[in-house]
Amino acid sequence: MSRKDFEVLSRETVYSGFFSLEKYALRHTLYQGGWSQTVSRELFRRNNCVAVLLYDPERDEVVLTEQFRVGALQHPQRAWLLEIVAGAIEDGETAEQVAYRESLEEAGCEIGELLEIMQFYTTPGGSSERITLYCGRVDSSRASGVHGLQEEGEDILVSTVKAEQAFKLLADGGFESGPAIIAIQWLYMHRQRLREQWLGA
Secondary structure (H helix, E strand, O other): OOOOOEEEEEEEEEEEOOOEEEEEEEEEEOOOOOEOOOEEEEEEEOOOEEEEEEEEOOOOEEEEEEEEOHHHOOOHHHOEEEEOEEEEOOOOOOHHHHHHHHHHHHHOOOOOEEEEEEEEEOOOOOEOOEEEEEEEEOOHHHOOEEEOOHHHOOOEEEEEEEHHHHHHHHHOOOOOOHHHHHHHHHHHHHHHHHHHHHHOO
16 A cells, blocks of 8 residues: 655635635645646635534434525525534634534523534535534423524524434435434434433433
8 A cells, every 4th residue: 555645735825704715736645656746626614513413312302403504505495404503613612612502502402411423524525624423412392493693694493303203304305414414314323222321221
């Protein structure tokens, strides 16, 4: 196996705002040996994020959010996406702190126990975003209404569904947000063990 290495030849910030866009010239080693030619790549840079699957093991319910997403504008009839709680990690925050904060801000839910599921890149072909995915134990009987921070223009509808209904939504294509799809698939695989862990059953 050849060594894995890369060399950044130049980097330019093309745009800087809430997000930033950087343009790179780079080269990297090849599997069959030697180096690639110089390639040009754009990188969409944003803070790493946290997503939280809010689950009530006693009621066997999942808390879902729904909100307008500019990334879905090309499909106007589906621009409001069914999701799980998520948010960016700000300077000085840990991923766990964001999980607790966003669950309150977006769903009005206090997390009792928090379990890290995994970490993953969303679209590594062009974005630096890496997500830490958690499952948070909540009391879903308190989850309802519209939430979000007014100063951030958030308008988030909160609802609850039985776990089996969430699995059916997944099978029927009801989720189009990556973190939600991964989280519901994880719950499908681990629900029984999770309930035994949290309920002592």
